[in-house]
Amino acid sequence: MSTPPAHDHAARRARLADRLPEAGLDALLVTDLTNLRYLTGFTGSAGRLLVRAHGSHTLITDGRYRDQAEAEVPDLPRIITRGDDWVDETIAGTDRVGLEAHRVPWATARSLQERLAPAEAVPAGQLVEELRAIKDSSEIAALERACALTAQTWEAVLAWIQPGVTEREVARFAERTMVDLGADAPAFPPTVAGGPNGARPHHKDGRRALVEGDLITVDMGARVDGYCADMTRLVSLGEPGPELGEVVEVVAAAQAAAVAAVADGVAARDVDAAARDLIAQAGHGEAFVHGTGHGVGLDLHEAPRLGTSSDATLAARMAVTVEPGIYLSELGGARIEDLVVVTDDGCRALTTPDRTLAVR
Numbered sequence: 037m038s039t040p041p042a043h044d045h046a047a048r049r050a051r052l053a054d055r056l057p058e059a060g061l062d063a064l065l066v067t068d069l070t071n072l073r074y075l076t077g078f079t080g081s082a083g084r085l086l087v088r089a090h091g092s093h094t095l096i097t098d099g100r101y102r103d104q105a106e107a108e109v110p111d112l113p114r115i116i117t118r119g120d121d122w123v124d125e126t127i128a129g130t131d132r133v134g135l136e137a138h139r140v141p142w143a144t145a146r147s148l149q150e151r152l153a154p155a156e157a158v159p160a161g162q163l164v165e166e167l168r169a170i171k172d173s174s175e176i177a178a179l180e181r182a183c184a185l186t187a188q189t190w191e192a193v194l195a196w197i198q199p200g201v202t203e204r205e206v207a208r209f210a211e212r213t214m215v216d217l218g219a220d221a222p223a224f225p226p227t228v229a230g231g232p233n234g235a236r237p238h239h240k241d242g243r244r245a246l247v248e249g250d251l252i253t254v255d256m257g258a259r260v261d262g263y264c265a266d267m268t269r270l271v272s273l274g275e276p277g278p279e280l281g282e283v284v285e286v287v288a289a290a291q292a293a294a295v296a297a298v299a300d301g302v303a304a305r306d307v308d309a310a311a312r313d314l315i316a317q318a319g320h321g322e323a324f325v326h327g328t329g330h331g332v333g334l335d336l337h338e339a340p341r342l343g344t345s346s347d348a349t350l351a352a353r354m355a356v357t358v359e360p361g362i363y364l365s366e367l368g369g370a371r372i373e374d375l376v377v378v379t380d381d382g383c384r385a386l387t388t389p390d391r392t393l394a395v396r
């Protein structure tokens with residue numbers, strides 16, 4: 037594999053800095069660690085970044101991360117401290133500092149307000165998350181690699197799965213395979229839901245042994261360079277019964293319809309409706325108990341949401357899942373999920389394994 041493109045963190049910080057004045061801010065104190073990684077490449081578990089509308093930006097972390105910060109963020113001034121003495125060094129000349137209000141605990145906000153005075157600390161919107169929704173080329177490349185490893189893992193699962201193994205053994209096998217193939221880690225604990233457990237959308241690897249006739253939903257993804265893959269496929273041990281066989285067909289049609297609806301400028305809720313209408317027409321509207329999809333990036337679930345109440349509009353270079361499902365208590369269920377990148381006139385699936393039911 038050729039060398040992946042490097043992330044241009046400076047360009048991301050510049051885009052954020054450009055947006056601060058219109059948000060009424062002189063600076064934004066980034067405390068969300070995923071946002072921090074997005075803007076700097078820093079992967080430590082403690083740190084903050086002060087992004088200024090004009091002038092330099094500063095990374096603040098503590099002594100545990102001195103060397104790591106130097107290696108990962110060589111291009112920014114760094115303050116190493118456990119206290120709040122960084123304020124005096126960085127805040128001078130700043131009147132309004134935005135806090136990530138959706139992330140900062142109330143008590144922390146209160147103490148920051150006191151410490152930042154006379155600068156005013158104000159709640160800021162999800163400025164970094166909005167930038168993160170549109171992927172740059174290096175991010176799409178990382179998502180592609182994560183999805184390629186996930187596809188390889190799925191092929192290995194299909195070759196390995198058989199009656200008698202438990203759901204959790206399948207999940208462990210998938211996790212091990214991903215890491216052996218070069219993933220950072222699984223992006224999330226896989227869902228392996230066989231037989232009646234298929235009625236639970238987020239069923240976690242259980243102790244139930246798979247049996248002949250099981251329809252099995254497998255939802256998994258590798259994490260590569262911090263970026264998450266997210267894919268769901270179906271496998272059955274022998275042919276599923278007629279009822280679940282019909283459920284699989286409806287889900288497949290709904291998923292294809294929703295993927296076909298994805299394009300730049302399309303309302304996210306219209307993509308949801310494309311899947312939901314088909315499932316409702318088949319009489320299973322009540323059994324589709326979640327939204328059709330979500331954005332994916334450094335976080336498994338990020339903007340935008342694709343659901344009935346979403347007010348997001350899809351834009352080119354967003355990476356979103358399309359994952360309708362039907363869940364029938366005691367009988368089982370089915371979901372098919374792709375991760376796609378929105379293009380001007382449609383989308384491109386990064387998850388490429390065959391979507392039709394695999395029968396083993």
Ligand code: ZN
Pocket residue numbers: 255256266267268373
């Ligand atoms: Zn998933």
Ligand code: ZN
Pocket residue numbers: 266330357359373
């Ligand atoms: Zn998902």
